[in-house]
Amino acid sequence: MPRIGLFFASSTGNTRRIAKAIKKRFDDDTMADALNVNKATPELVAGYSHLILGTSTLGGGQLPGLSTDCMGGGWEEFLPQLKDVDFSGKTVAIFGLGNQDKYPDEFVDAMGEIYHFVVARGAKVVGLWPADDYDFIASKALVDDEFVGLVLDQENQKLLSDARVEAWLKLIAPQFGLGV
Numbered sequence: 001m002p003r004i005g006l007f008f009a010s011s012t013g014n015t016r017r018i019a020k021a022i023k024k025r026f027d028d029d030t031m032a033d034a035l036n037v038n039k040a041t042p043e044l045v046a047g048y049s050h051l052i053l054g055t056s057t058l059g060g061g062q063l064p065g066l067s068t069d070c071m072g073g074g075w076e077e078f079l080p081q082l083k084d085v086d087f088s089g090k091t092v093a094i095f096g097l098g099n100q101d102k103y104p105d106e107f108v109d110a111m112g113e114i115y116h117f118v119v120a121r122g123a124k125v126v127g128l129w130p131a132d133d134y135d136f137i138a139s140k141a142l143v144d145d146e147f148v149g150l151v152l153d154q155e156n157q158k159l160l161s162d163a164r165v166e167a168w169l170k171l172i173a174p175q176f177g178l179g180v
């Protein structure tokens with residue numbers, strides 16, 4: 001079994017594409033294939049010591065899921081299934097997609113929801129990300145003025161995404177044992 005599990009939810013495929021691009025950089029011993037949470041089980045998640053969790057924000061500040069037209073469901077349905085998973089001893093890194101121009105008051109909120117969920121269950125979250133290069137009003141994904149994970153905006157800052165992913169992987173590399 002690979003060391004790192006990589007799980008995501010996505011509506012139009014943006015988060016899926018980023019998740020797949022991340023996995024592509026690492027071999028199968030290091031990282032599992034990116035898996036949509038609508039095909040995942042709590043047991044699978046519980047089996048990894050290291051987790052990368054990806055999410056978009058939809059419906060005005062919501063987790064992706066059936067109520068925001070994610071086929072087969074998303075974090076909205078899967079997060080409650082993880083309520084009894086013990087995350088203590090697990091290292092978690094989160095990435096979130098959003099649109100700062102259209103949703104400046106709920107920018108990448110879903111990432112904050114996942115963060116608080118795993119932290120409440122003992123996870124150590126790494127890969128916090130500066131909020132300086134984004135233009136928004138409010139976000140539930142901020143803790144002490146930093147984002148709780150990598151933030152990507154494919155609608156307004158797509159050209160920055162590759163470099164952001166690269167820099168973020170370097171940031172989490174020591175805790176995830178990644179050679180990048």
Ligand SMILES: Cc1cc2nc3c(=O)[nH]c(=O)nc-3n(C[C@H](O)[C@H](O)[C@H](O)COP(=O)(O)O)c2cc1C
Nearest residue numbers: 010011012013014015056059060061098099103108
């Ligand atoms: C109906 C709808 C609602 C959205 N609501 C938010 C939001 O509240 N906050 C945000 O940052 N982005 C919001 N977005 C932008 C998406 O998060 C963004 O387009 C993302 O790239 C979608 O990724 P996905 O295809 O993986 O779901 C919304 C997009 C749509 C279509």
